[in-house]
Amino acid sequence: MKSDVKEIYKIRTTEKETLLKWYHLLRLGRSLDERAPNYLKQAIGWSYHAPAAGHDGIQLAIGQNFDRSKDHLFPYYRDLQTCLAAGLTAEEIIFNGISKDTDVAGGGRHMSNHFAKPEWNIHNVSSSTGNHTLHAAGIARGIKTYKAKGVAISSQGESSVSEGYVYEAINGASNEELPVVFVIQDNGYGISVPKEDQTANRKVAKNFEGMKNLRIIYCNGKDVFDSMNAMTEAVKWAEEEQKPVIVHANCVRIHSHSNSDRHELYRDKAELNYVKEYDPLAKYRRMLIRYERASEEELEEIDAKVKKEVLAAHKAAMAAPDPKPESVYDFVFAPAYEPKKFPDGLHKHDGEPKKLIEALNGTLKEEFRHNPHTYIWGQDMANKDKGGIFNVSKGMQQEFGKERVFNAPIAEDYIMGTANGMSRFNKDIRIVIEGAEFADYFWPAMEQFVETTHEYWRTKGQFSPNVTVRLASGGYIGGGLYHSQTIEGALTTFPGVRVVYPSYADDAAGLLRTAMRSEGMTLYLEPKALYNSPKAATPIPDEFEVPYGKARIRREGTDLTIITYGNTTHMCVEAANALKEEGIGNIEVMDLRSLIPLDKEAILASIKKTSRALVVHEDKVFAGFGAEVSAIITELGFEYLDAPVKRVGSVFTPVGFNRILEAEILPDTQKIKSAAADLLAY
Template sequence: MKKYDIKTTDVELLKKWYYLMTLGRALDEKAPAYLLQSLGWSFHAPYTGHDGIQLAIGQVFTKGEDFLFPYYRDMLTALSAGMTAEELILNGISKATDPGSGGRHMSNHFAKPEWHIENISSATGTHDLHAAGVARAMVYYNHKGVVITSHGESASSEGFVYEAVNGASLERLPVIFVWQDNGYGISVPKKDQTAARKVADNFSGFKNLKIIHCNGKDVFDSMNAMTEAREHALLNRTPVIVHANCVRIGSHSNSDKQTLYRDENELAYVKEADPLMKFRRMLLRYKRLTEEELKEIEEQAKKELVSANRKALTAPDPDPKTIFDYVLPEPYEPQKYKDGTHRETEGEKKFMVTAINETLKAEFRYNPDTFIWGQDVANRDKGGVFNVTKGMQQEFGEPRVFNAPIAEDYIVGTANGMSRFDPKIRVVIEGAEFADYFWPAVEQYVECTHEYWRSNGKFVPNVTLRLASGGYIGGGLYHSQNIEGALATLPGARIVCPSFADDAAGLLRTSMRSRGFTLFLEPKALYNSVEASTIVPDDFEVPFGKARIRREGSDLSIITYGNTTHLCLNVAERLEKEGGWSVEVIDIRSLIPLDKETIYESVKKTSKALIVHEDKVFAGFGGEIAASIGTDLFRYLDAPVQRVGSTFTPVGFNPILERAILPDANKIYEVARKLLEY
């Protein structure tokens, strides 16, 4: 390995480094002025004191081979990796031409996705999971490169950072975790964050993990550490933690006042430790550059900053008309079954669990760049708790079908990351064994929903997230809840929930062929239900946002999905037999996007609407449908819109309690009859 030191490093390289450090420092110091002039940069986290390690990260990053996940303090990292001062200012003042997000994301989040300098979240440390996912793809596709992910030492207290390091060590992934230790998490000192003085030492027992400590204030020690880390990760295909000791000379950000928690002696000490001034003194002391040469470089940096500032200020602002761009990508459009229905009457009916299993296998054959993982999905002859993935690993192999740790954040986060490696990749994940256990991964669900919008259309996770949802199985807490009402509030995800085997197959096929993020809810009580079994054409497809009229009628519209679709069909038949009422049952199938056109046409015809779903009535998704009908169709209504769903309680384990809580045919019947008689 090449070793860098002040005596032998090429002079031209020293000039380049000093130029980058001087330009970065000038920009770091100028950033607050934009806020004072009301030009933007309302969030700025100064990097001063991290100069050595940030220069080294950028210098080691190899464009075309590596992926880089910089965090919000990584201004010099981005500059050193090749981004221009103008590009950094464009981000800082949120211009439309900001290469990372077009002004959509917070300032000080520098990115250039086309170079794989990735757009990351403000939730610091979450990108470690994405880094592990990219590295997994690098290994699978035999790509020469590493993934570098960077953040402060305090972020390592987050559970998802542990999950990322654990997973990268388990899978032997070429990830370099750079932890820039400046001693503080905003105002919280390191002693209140970690038991070990050097946080990387908390991970010293991990197999396959190399830990390198360096002085992040020193250019040469940092360069040597990062060079060693990259060479080790490349050669061994295993992860490395680079723990860089830094100082934070300024406040955490422009909204923080460090004099409230740091005394004068400490502030004087960290100022004396300024890495740029140390580097300058070394260049003079060892006579590598003269004072005149240094001043000339400083003048060049000053001129570049003036020019970059002038250009950035004249760049266009984001257009408010574009706010709806890049919420969701255009989905795959079904070719044969354009409306998501079929007329096949001959053939064997299949259970929903069989339809999903066979569709997964068919799509894995169709697209060899498809992967699936989750908890318990690939253990010999077992394929998940409900055997949905049974036989997949045997046919497609462990590299494409494999188990994940019991770490829901890791499951979802690495799916996000793996799909970054190449847009042809499609990932299916079983996000948790039951939907109720998914909550630890909601943070990564949020990431997936706004990646496309936040990156201004430059990246979207091509992920289908499967969850076994709902009750009616006597499962109680953590085995019977519905979560779609909460998740539907987050723009950027499609949400689908089939009621029959053919729709399960068709929606799954469309999800797996589409760009973008889809939540695929599987009502587990219907997996082996005779009522939900249907004939399933081999290549059946169902478009997103297209409801299916399960029963036509003229007196009442029942809008439903999932488990309650079958209850509603039974109620409609009972009402017809008892009172001659004609009840229309609409299975929406797709919550987001929602087929309002079919719903509205039905309500205009019947003038009465009842929304039924398994989830709680209070704050459930049906409230959105009811509000839309009330707002847009008020003049057509002959009665108030009604809803039936669960009580505002958890779902109990004892069958007596479950029956009292979940909707059933009698509860639906009573409300429907009153509505018909209104």
């Protein structure tokens, strides 16, 4: 009885116009939800559809409490009703469902049921469940940093909370006191896995009750009014208090998880009848009539209007253009900064040599002065006089302050994911992160790394994550496992990220400047064994720039081309000089500098001149980056060759800790010299 009184009060204090608008949105959402599988049956599209039925109450509340002028919404794949309530049209929903070029989320580049409208701050979210919580935390950091109004809203199912990066996001938002509303739509299942197999708590939000600065609101996600009250309070509190909120909404899943799932295989008839009985739309309709806020005729009139609206949207969608096949090559890479003072990345400068670590530190500071919207964070980045594990960022927090230079938790996914998120707040923002203290520790961030590589392509150029990921890479320091590996062989396989690997101080400065001024993501690998090495020290002109995709000849030659980068560049020069002194040959050494994009023209031009090629890198020979270089030479330059392409690199083992083991595993000057001599004698 008390519950009825409460509901009557809510209805009487709500304008009829609003109540009928909500009914229209709910009916429209349900109509589209039920129509979606028909497109698949007719082989038109919508091959992935996760029904929203049963989540209607909380999804209506999310969308109606989202203000696109200041808020940022990260919906998940079941949020059809959320996105309609946030302002998407029926046409835009169907465009996405059947993957039309007119799909505002990304022109059919992403899975159906991944609704978005980036120009309205309804973000294009990945299929990796719950990963957008990190992006929401990152953009909330932007909101707070720039003292803007609004909140970030992250919506997801309860099973995604089992993912480690969701805990990282909520812990980070709590620690940083960020204005994020994390909505957990709890329908009791992760596809077919019941909640009790996911977590010990009946309500997953209880897992977070011990976190400071975090408010948790529980609501009935099946009830429009309870959901509306919860979301209104959550958004208001998060914005005013500048702290995170979890809204835990209890829902039901009326249908299967998706159109590829058969829920009758794991749910009995009693349960299926139960969830239908608690249908939020049917309940809302009954209440409007029972409390005389709408007549049967008024609601039937809306039902008829919705039918016409859906039919019109269907016709528009069927007439809309499909993506063109050749468009797959568009928006792979965001626009790169084009150097003006040093268009070829070359210079004639005789100043005082600077070490590679000085080049990095100095360029970071110069670029922070150049662009006030530049930020850097990572582990051990800014603790008193310490600036990263190798002191690359030394003195930066003292000059630029704690808002722009700060420590991150030991959570590589959080470091990477919040960079993706914060870069969404403002296109002028440039972010540099130390993705991990050593490149070998970057693997926990790989999910976010992969996600970020395809953001620009997936959104059809609507969002570019302007992030430079710095990693201290390679061996020759006696570091062993997790401290001496080089990982570019794996990371160059992902389209959408530029990869650079300098060998000398001048190139280190020039490539970093270009990375920090470019749009899109750059993976910046630093040969840590050369940080303080005199042989990597060079003069550096003021504002030196190195373009992407431009190799550099480090030693001219006529008899053999050695193609290399990173730590091994110096060994290759030493080997070439030694062979020249022995009268064995005149070797050309090419420093790639940029792996993605790769300077194929320079490689082929040198091979045409020398007729022999030796590819050298620190990484493993098997499946290393050199395999791609070798394949390019064989495919495009075979006619120039007088000998087979040869490779030198690490053996196919991890890098051992003992210096004897390390020396056996990694390439060195003598190994390179022997391989070059054999090739010259072929």
